[in-house]
Amino acid sequence: MSLDTLTRMILVEDLVDRVKGRLLDKLVNNQTLVYRKVPSHCKECNSDSIVGVEIMGAKSGILLWECEDCGEMFLKYNADITEIELQKAKDFWTNPRDWGYIPKSKFS
Numbered sequence: 001m002s003l004d005t006l007t008r009m010i011l012v013e014d015l016v017d018r019v020k021g022r023l024l025d026k027l028v029n030n031q032t033l034v035y036r037k038v039p040s041h042c043k044e045c046n047s048d049s050i051v052g053v054e055i056m057g058a059k060s061g062i063l064l065w066e067c068e069d070c071g072e073m074f075l076k077y078n079a080d081i082t083e084i085e086l087q088k089a090k091d092f093w094t095n096p097r098d099w100g101y102i103p104k105s106k107f108s
């Protein structure tokens with residue numbers, strides 16, 4: 001695995017919109033494949049444009065892999081571990097949209 005593997009930071013809410021139940025089921029179709037290192041190619045479309053995905057609020061570092069071409073996601077850790085991390089992230093960013101505008105008076 002090269003050191004220049006691309007990563008990007010995303011919020012769980014960017015991926016999953018108000019999902020109830022298991023977050024992972026909405027993200028990763030094939031949960032039996034686990035890639036400790038970046039997959040050489042996408043199992044779906046054979047593209048080799050795989051990026052690491054970091055999720056804010058979850059453990060630091062790459063949590064999932066994503067194919068840039070077809071959007072397919074792949075596991076780096078087993079499904080249970082990944083789900084726990086996603087749930088942590090969900091709690092962490094309960095509802096970023098509610099932060100919204102803070103009136104200036106609040107800063108005085």
Ligand SMILES: [Zn+2]
Pocket residue numbers: 042043044045046047067068069070071072
């Ligand atoms: Zn793909």
